[in-house]
C-alpha cells in the first residue's frame with residue numbers, strides 16, 4: 001500500500017502534538033520528495049550513511065529524530081549539508097523529522113520507549129503543565145546502582161559512557177534520553193535515587209556526587225533508537241507500509 005505524503009504528515013503532526021511543542025528545529029516535512037509514500041526508512045539521525053542506505057533500498061521517505069535546520073545552525077547549503085540535501089533531492093526522497101515531539105510522546109516517545117525497554121514504571125513528567133517537558137519520573141524494582149548499570153549495558157547493547165554509583169538500593173528514577181544531562185539538578189531536587197540520560201558534561205559528575213544521586217550516561221544515540229523505531233512499526237501496521245529501522249551505530 002502507498003499513502004499520500006500529506007495524509008501521512010497530517011496523521012503524524014496530529015499524533016505527535018506538533019502544534020503544542022516549541023522546538024529548536026522544524027518538525028514534520030523538512031525536505032519534500034515524492035507525493036506518495038510506500039517505503040520508509042527510519043533512523044535516529046539523517047546522516048549521510050542513513051541517506052545512502054535509504055537510497056539503496058529505494059525508500060520514498062526517511063523518518064528521523066534528528067533532522068536538519070537547527071536554530072543557530074549556519075544557513076548556507078554548502079559542504080556536508082549540501083551533500084545530504086542533494087542526495088534527498090536527487091532521489092526524490094522525503095525527509096520527515098520529529099525532535100522534541102518524539103522525545104515526550106506518551107507512547108512513541110524516546111522516554112516512554114526507554115522505560116518500556118528497561119521495565120520501569122512511569123509517573124509522568126516533572127512538569128505536567130509543559131507539553132515539551134522531557135524529564136520523566138518513574139520507578140524500578142529495588143536494584144543497586146551497579147545492578148542498574150549492568151542492566152542498561154545489556155539492554156542497550158553498549159557500555160555506559162559515564163557512571164556515578166550511589167550506596168544502597170534505587171527505586172525512584174528520573175530520565176531524559178539524548179543530551180539531557182542539564183536536568184540532573186532538577187532530578188536531584190525532586191528526590192530521585194538515580195538519573196539516566198544519554199550524555200555527560202564535566203559538571204554532571206560533581207552534581208551527582210555532591211547530591212548523592214546515581215548517574216548513568218547511557219549514550220545519546222543508544223537511548224534514542226527506540227522512539228522512531230516504535231513510531232515506524234506503528235505506521236507499518238496503521239497504513240500497511242513497508243518500514244525498516246536502520247541503526248547507524250554511533251558511540252556517543
Ligand SMILES: [Zn+2]
Nearest residue numbers: 066178179224
Ligand atoms: Zn537527541
